Amino acid sequence: KAGVTQTPRYLIKTRGQQVTLSCSPISGHRSVSWYQQTPGQGLQFLFEYFSETQRNKGNFPGRFSGRQFSNSRSEMNVSTLELGDSALYLCASSLSSRGSTDTQYFGPGTRLTVL
Amino acid sequence: EDQVTQSPEALRLQEGESSSLNCSYTVSGLRGLFWYRQDPGKGPEFLFTLYSAGEEKEKERLKATLTKKESFLHITAPKPEDSATYLCAPRRGAGSYQLTFGKGTKLSVIP
16 A cells, blocks of 8 residues: 655745645545654644645644645645745645544655755 | 653664653643654654553564553664654544654664
8 A cells, every 4th residue: 555645855945935745645544634844843733634624723824724635635835935944844644533543644754945 | 732752862772772762741631642763854654552541562672651641662672773763742632633742762773
């Protein structure tokens, strides 16, 4: 079974630009979560989507947004990039059955560098 | 606010030298505590889920245990290939699928 895939793997952007990252979950998984990982803050939760709806949101500014499509694939967008947005962006998918503690399986991440 | 503290931040062990990593947490209505392993430049790899105090799970040289406020990852006779950053992540109660990660313990096993 194929794992979580993320594209692109690497991105270099300049301040003020916007960027879109893509995530394809494991087949059959309906929930997609996004995390930002930096050396200083570690892994921080951005948001989670289930059935095309944002179900949970972390403590990030509105410049960070996402969406999920009917095939469970997800995208996240960061507008007006800042230097501090440089990070590894990780996507995780899970089956997400109500009432269970679903395991989240992570993709390899997209390394974003903002110059 | 959910809090997760992992200690030590870094640990160097000789091959075969057993030790434990600690994860202390404050999460309301815990619905599982997850352990992951992360190699440099890669996404976290799932290891274990623990659901209730007293539960233990094992995988090769790793054993994870859970109490009401802490979880431990015991590494028995580690090998160099066990070198990685180990992350713990408790999940809060019903209605939220968010994981709150600790900053991890970077383990180095020296041959």
